[in-house]
Structure formats: C-alpha cells, structure tokens
Amino acid sequence: MKKRKIELAVISDVHLGTYGCHADELITYLNSIQPKKLILNGDIIDIWQFSKRYFPPSHLKVLRKIIGMASKGTEVYYITGNHDEMLRKFSNTSMGNFKIMDKLVLNLDGKKAWIFHGDVFDVSIQNAKWLAKLGGYGYDLLILINSFLNWCLAKMGREKYSLSKKIKNSVKGAVKYINNFEKTAAELAIENDYDYVVCGHIHQPKKEVYETKHGSCTYLNSGDWVENLTALEYSFKRWKIYHYNHDRLSPFFVDEDLKEMDMNDLIASITDKEVDIEDITEKQHLSESEENIDRDFLDDQGLSQD
Structure with a gap:
C-alpha cells in the first residue's frame, strides 16, 4: 500500500x-501514512487498568x-x-527521535500550535483520582457490553451502535463538561497567542x-481509538x-478545505510561490498553437510522419 506523506x-x-482498544485498525492507519512528525497525545498505554492477563x-x-517509525526518521x-x-x-x-514530554x-x-492531553482541566482527576479510576473501570465494562451488542447486531446485519457515545450525548452534565473543556482550552490559547490548541482526553473529535x-484560535481534538x-x-x-471508518481508502486531499481552495491557493500552499494560472493556461495554448503550426508546415512540405 502506498503511504501518504503528511507533515504531522x-x-x-x-x-x-x-478491551475497547482498536489496535488492528490503528496499525492499519499507521501503515498508511508517512508523517514527518507523529504526536501521541496521551493515554496511549492505559497504565491505570494495565493487566498482565490482557495485553x-x-x-x-x-x-x-x-x-x-521513530527508527526510520519520524519524530x-x-x-x-x-x-x-x-x-x-x-x-x-x-x-533518538523518540521524546517524552507533558506538552x-x-x-x-x-x-x-499548543499541544497537550487536556486532563489538567479535569477537577475529578486532580482531586479524586480513585473516583476517576473507578469511572475508568465502569467505562471499560461498558465497552465490553457494547462489543457484545455490536457482535449481535453484525450477525443480524444491522449497523453498529455506540452506547458510550449515546450516554455522553444524552447526559446534560457530560455535554456541558465537553463544551466547557473546549471553551476553556480555546480561551487559554487565545490569551497566550497560540493559533492552534490541540487536545485529546474527552474522546470527542x-x-x-x-x-x-x-x-x-482553532481548537482541535484528535478523538480516540476506542x-x-x-x-x-x-x-x-x-x-x-481523519475518520478511519470513512477515510481509510481516501487520500488526504479530499479534505473539504482543500476542495474549496482555488488552484493559485493550492500551489502557493505547497511551493510558497504565487502562480498565475491564467499565464500557465495561456502558455499551454501557445504551445499547442506552435505544435499545430509546425505540423501544418511539415504537411505542406510532405515531411509529416503519420
């Protein structure tokens, strides 16, 4: 499979x-890209719930x-x-190319771009870690139940269903927390003159x-692989x-933002040079006209090689 070359x-x-981790799908994704930089923005290994019985x-x-990837040059x-x-x-x-940091x-x-996981905004984690860990085990159990439910739905030929997403979207407190999280991150980024703030943690791309x-500023969240x-x-x-379930066979340039770019903007973004597309088109027409004139001349002289 040809790898897509991307900056980051x-x-x-x-x-x-x-149990909720989709490792096979993540490997497929990582095999499809060739980034200059790869950022693992927190909660990659779940040490809270780590068990020798399941890895x-x-x-x-x-x-x-x-x-x-790090050994082959990716930062x-x-x-x-x-x-x-x-x-x-x-x-x-x-x-070498592998670095561990908090932000x-x-x-x-x-x-x-200001990049950090985002748990610093979570009061429950800072002040009651035992409660947060208990919630983590409950979430893991919910994922297990959801996996069994989706297995049954697949056997019936029906679409998969996410219990955790349904609960998050229906509980007013969860929706309010997510909104506050995003707003707080963005406001802090603006105050500190950052153009982008990139987080994870809340599993909401x-x-x-x-x-x-x-x-x-632009607020960005990478979502999750659960x-x-x-x-x-x-x-x-x-x-x-990037959505694995929709984009795994699609190249990067199908992004809606790029679809809306005109040719000048696209070329300038790649080369940092302004190019006049009308000049290019005019030169192409001149080149085609010159070829036609040369062909007509050769025909008149009986020298055409058809």
Missing part, C-alpha cells in the same frame, strides 16, 4: 491494554510500529496523559474556530480530522 499526525486515547499481540504491535513525541501519568517522571527524556509547542508554517475580544477511531492530520497548511 496526532493520535490520542488509544488505551492499549484495555494481546496486536497491542504490542502498535508499540513496535511506533518505535519502528515521535509522546505527550503524557492521565492514564499514562506514570510516564511523567520521565518527562523531557529523549531517545509541546510547534511552529507550523509560521503559526504556533473536533475542529472549530473560537473567537473572543482578544483574538481567535469509540471514534480518529486522528488529526496536518498538511498543505490545513488540518483534517
């Missing part, structure tokens, strides 16, 4: 070591794939989250521009939310 890929909330080969393959940044917070004692550790600021084509009286199977991709100066 962001994945988060993989939760390796839990299948496919989960180990994900780790091997990531290490292999890999592991940003710690709440489920893998034990790795925070190794923050700012660097091993990251990148310059993307002259714009600043999102791309939205927020504006305040102090300015504006419910949504999503990632963020940056290329051609554009961000895209």
